[in-house]
Amino acid sequence: MPLPRSAATGKLKNRHGIAIVGAGLSGLTAAHFIAQWSNIPITIFESDSHPGGRVSTSQSPPGEHGARYLLGSELDVTPGTKYWRDYGLPDGRNIRALFRTLKVRVTRFGGKDWPRWCLLSPFRSMRLDPTGKNLLKDFRAAATLIGRLQSEMNPDNGKFKDWIKTSCLLEGKSLTIIKMILAGESCAPWTHLSTAYALECLASAVNANEKWFQIRGGSTALIDNLSRPFHERICWNSACTRVTTVSGDTVQVTYKNSRGLNRSYFDGAIVSSSDGDALTGQYTFRRHFHSYISMLFEFDAKPRLLKIPTADLCSGLYTDDRLVNYLELEDTKRSTRRWVFRILIPDAGKFLRWSDKDLETRCVKTLMRLGLNGKPLNAPSVKRWANGLPCGGTRRSYDRVSEKVYLCGDRYGRWPSMAAAIVSGARAAEALLSELEK
Numbered sequence: 001m002p003l004p005r006s007a008a009t010g011k012l013k014n015r016h017g018i019a020i021v022g023a024g025l026s027g028l029t030a031a032h033f034i035a036q037w038s039n040i041p042i043t044i045f046e047s048d049s050h051p052g053g054r055v056s057t058s059q060s061p062p063g064e065h066g067a068r069y070l071l072g073s074e075l076d077v078t079p080g081t082k083y084w085r086d087y088g089l090p091d092g093r094n095i096r097a098l099f100r101t102l103k104v105r106v107t108r109f110g111g112k113d114w115p116r117w118c119l120l121s122p123f124r125s126m127r128l129d130p131t132g133k134n135l136l137k138d139f140r141a142a143a144t145l146i147g148r149l150q151s152e153m154n155p156d157n158g159k160f161k162d163w164i165k166t167s168c169l170l171e172g173k174s175l176t177i178i179k180m181i182l183a184g185e186s187c188a189p190w191t192h193l194s195t196a197y198a199l200e201c202l203a204s205a206v207n208a209n210e211k212w213f214q215i216r217g218g219s220t221a222l223i224d225n226l227s228r229p230f231h232e233r234i235c236w237n238s239a240c241t242r243v244t245t246v247s248g249d250t251v252q253v254t255y256k257n258s259r260g261l262n263r264s265y266f267d268g269a270i271v272s273s274s275d276g277d278a279l280t281g282q283y284t285f286r287r288h289f290h291s292y293i294s295m296l297f298e299f300d301a302k303p304r305l306l307k308i309p310t311a312d313l314c315s316g317l318y319t320d321d322r323l324v325n326y327l328e329l330e331d332t333k334r335s336t337r338r339w340v341f342r343i344l345i346p347d348a349g350k351f352l353r354w355s356d357k358d359l360e361t362r363c364v365k366t367l368m369r370l371g372l373n374g375k376p377l378n379a380p381s382v383k384r385w386a387n388g389l390p391c392g393g394t395r396r397s398y399d400r401v402s403e404k405v406y407l408c409g410d411r412y413g414r415w416p417s418m419a420a421a422i423v424s425g426a427r428a429a430e431a432l433l434s435e436l437e438k
């Protein structure tokens with residue numbers, strides 16, 4: 001419910017109002033809802049020179065480096081459903097409604113049943129044996145059942161890799177498929193996953209009813225529309241180093257910019273950056289992140305993998321190679337037809353310091369080994385994410401770390417996604433405003 005504007009403003013002691021750390025999706029969503037529900041002034045600190053964080057649309061070649069897909073279930077949530085409990089926004093509206101307000105349009109992703117198709121397609125030619133096929137079906141049933149049991153009972157948070165060893169007899173290809181599904185769904189190495197979370201991811205991946213959407217004009221269209229009203233209120237190239245409550249009603253934000261170390265005082269703060277736990281000294285909530293590198297390659301002919309004749313890559317492909325985990329193709333619909341291919345390198349810690357040229361050489365070599373018919377036209381566009389995606393899931397939407405200081409971000413979600421970031425930002429905004437009201 002919106003708070004009475006005058007009441008919220010009336011209680012303020014500091015003229016700066018609320019500080020938001022990070023102009024990514026969760027921080028900007030928090031700013032959007034605070035502005036909707038109150039007149040409290042907002043200041044946003046952003047360490048970069050532009051908004052968006054892990055939402056990053058490339059112009060040349062065109063494509064997404066970061067977030068691209070939205071699940072239908074994340075958009076179409078309606079009150080009363082399971083998804084409503086997981087994703088419902090605090091003012092009783094869903095993400096589609098938020099997009100309507102922001103004039104952000106989505107389109108159905110035109111590929112085949114992604115990601116199921118692209119996961120299984122390359123394996124068709126390998127003649128998946130019946131055990132493998134049954135295993136996927138069994139996993140669906142088991143995941144649903146065990147997920148329910150776990151939500152009702154004390155969750156078994158043992159490691160999935162131990163559980164799978166003792167619970168199933170797996171032949172090699174089935175295990176490979178499971179690992180690949182988990183890599184795509186959980187965005188983390190499978191050895192890191194708890195049994196509960198891994199089963200939840202598997203159940204979601206094999207849900208054939210799920211539809212996929214993307215934002216028209218690229219994911220940054222959402223960021224542009226969210227950030228526009230706050231451009232004057234964003235302190236660019238300002239990296240926060242500490243956020244603390246210095247007395248019961250004042251929050252001190254320490255930040256570094258070109259003028260050195262500065263301090264400002266606020267009535268409350270929402271910290272949306274992935275280093276938020278460290279900034280607020282709250283190591284108990286810490287969730288580790290995996291690094292990713294995204295590379296966009298351009299081709300003038302539709303690339304195919306010659307060694308796997310059924311895979312034409314138009315809907316993507318997972319491989320279990322450590323380097324090339326995920327490939328994606330897009331017709332850029334220009335006068336001369338071009339194809340843009342995204343290669344997402346997971347667990348990329350050791351590659352972060354590599355030069356673009358070295359990364360390119362290694363990727364092209366791997367693609368050639370997979371039998372790619374053709375060569376990229378130009379050097380790729382490269383983006384490095386040291387804090388790419390958080391590992392594991394949580395059912396909390398935010399944490400209150402001290403008086404009037406809240407943490408939010410995509411690590412507060414069942415799995416990391418734009419939807420998780422939006423919901424987390426919105427819920428943290430609601431919680432902080434309610435506290436300021438008291």
Ligand SMILES: Cc1cc2nc3c(=O)[nH]c(=O)nc-3n(C[C@H](O)[C@H](O)[C@H](O)COP(=O)(O)OP(=O)(O)OC[C@H]3O[C@@H](n4cnc5c(N)ncnc54)[C@H](O)[C@@H]3O)c2cc1C
Pocket residue numbers: 021022023024025026027045046047048051052053054055065066067068069070238239240241272273274275292294344385388389408409410411416417418419420421
């Ligand atoms: C390669 C990749 C592919 C993805 N694909 C999808 C997808 O298809 N669909 C989907 O839904 N999601 C996807 N995601 C996840 C999605 O991008 C994220 O969940 C979401 O963007 C996270 O938003 P956020 O606001 O929580 O964090 P961020 O986007 O990381 O925002 C945090 C902001 O804080 C700033 N910041 C950091 N530290 C400081 C500091 N000390 N002081 C001030 N500012 C600071 C950062 O610069 C950043 O702008 C993908 C992510 C990656 C990396």
